Amino acid sequence: MKTMLGAIVGDIVGSRFEFDNYRDRDFELFARGCFATDDSVMTLAVAKALIETERSVDTSINDYRLDDNYHRLLGELTIRYMREIGRKYPDCGYGGMFARWMFSDNPKPYNSFGNGAAMRISPAGFIARTEAEAVSLSETITSVTHNHREGIKGAEATVIAIFLARQGFSKGEIRDRISKSYYPLDFTIDGIRSSYRFNEICQETVPQAIECFLESDSFEDAIRTSISLGGDSDTIGAITGAIAHAYYGVPAYIGAKALTFLDEELRAIYDEWEVFFGRDGDREYRNGQPR
DSSP: OOOOHHHHHHHHHHHTTTTSOOOSSOSOSSOTTOOOOHHHHHHHHHHHHHHHHHHHSOTTSTTGGGOHHHHHHHHHHHHHHHHHHHTTOTTSOOOHHHHHHHHOSSOOOOOOOBTHHHHTOHHHHHHOSSHHHHHHHHHHHHTTTOOSHHHHHHHHHHHHHHHHHHBTOOHHHHHHHHHHHTOOOOOOHHHHTTTOOOOOBGGGTHHHHHHHHHTOSSHHHHHHHHHHTOSSHHHHHHHHHHHHHHHHOOOHHHHHHHHTTSOHHHHHHHHHHHHHHTSSOOOOEETTEEO
């Protein structure tokens, strides 16, 4: 299923640890203090923008997702829904610059390379049919706020990792691609855990989140590893969770519990996405085998 559930799980699990890091794997996934932060809210806003864009264009045209008119509309709707939905949740943890953008009367990109670019982008990775689509969707969605090259790169690396995982590429192949095209993954999570500190930029969170996935042996293990790193736990969890979802899927009991943290409006967007993008029958693969 082309869903953003893994990002939502990672966000909610990580929410209670963002400013109270826990550098081990032995914790309760969902506990008092967990909530859906700006990571989930903005991921769902991006999902809504993609749904409404697809409803408004001629999807019978070849490569329609690469068309300039598609991307013009997607950019406009991304701005609309991130602001419209985001304003309803003013206390869910937005960064200062993003909050000013969201409540501005004339929102403009502000040259950011914050990790918000990567934490909200997973819906694009789950619907992209080609790498070209993945890259173009990511850039259009990201650049409405994070138009710095490092912000665009962080989102793109996340989308490409999701896309490759969906297509059945091995972890070794994903590692090689990210290392060659985006970030040197020349570290281990155990090797950096003791010195890693809270950081909100793409360059210091996206490669770490990808490495959390690469070192995992299951979806749950990926989430636990991402939390054990410390730092910006909800966002690292969201990025790791999205990639891990594309590779492993999400265990039903974990996904069902995470969805209970969404209120009626956010759950409605999630359900709308499931219906809308679950209809097209595109085959997805895991490790070379059709799902």
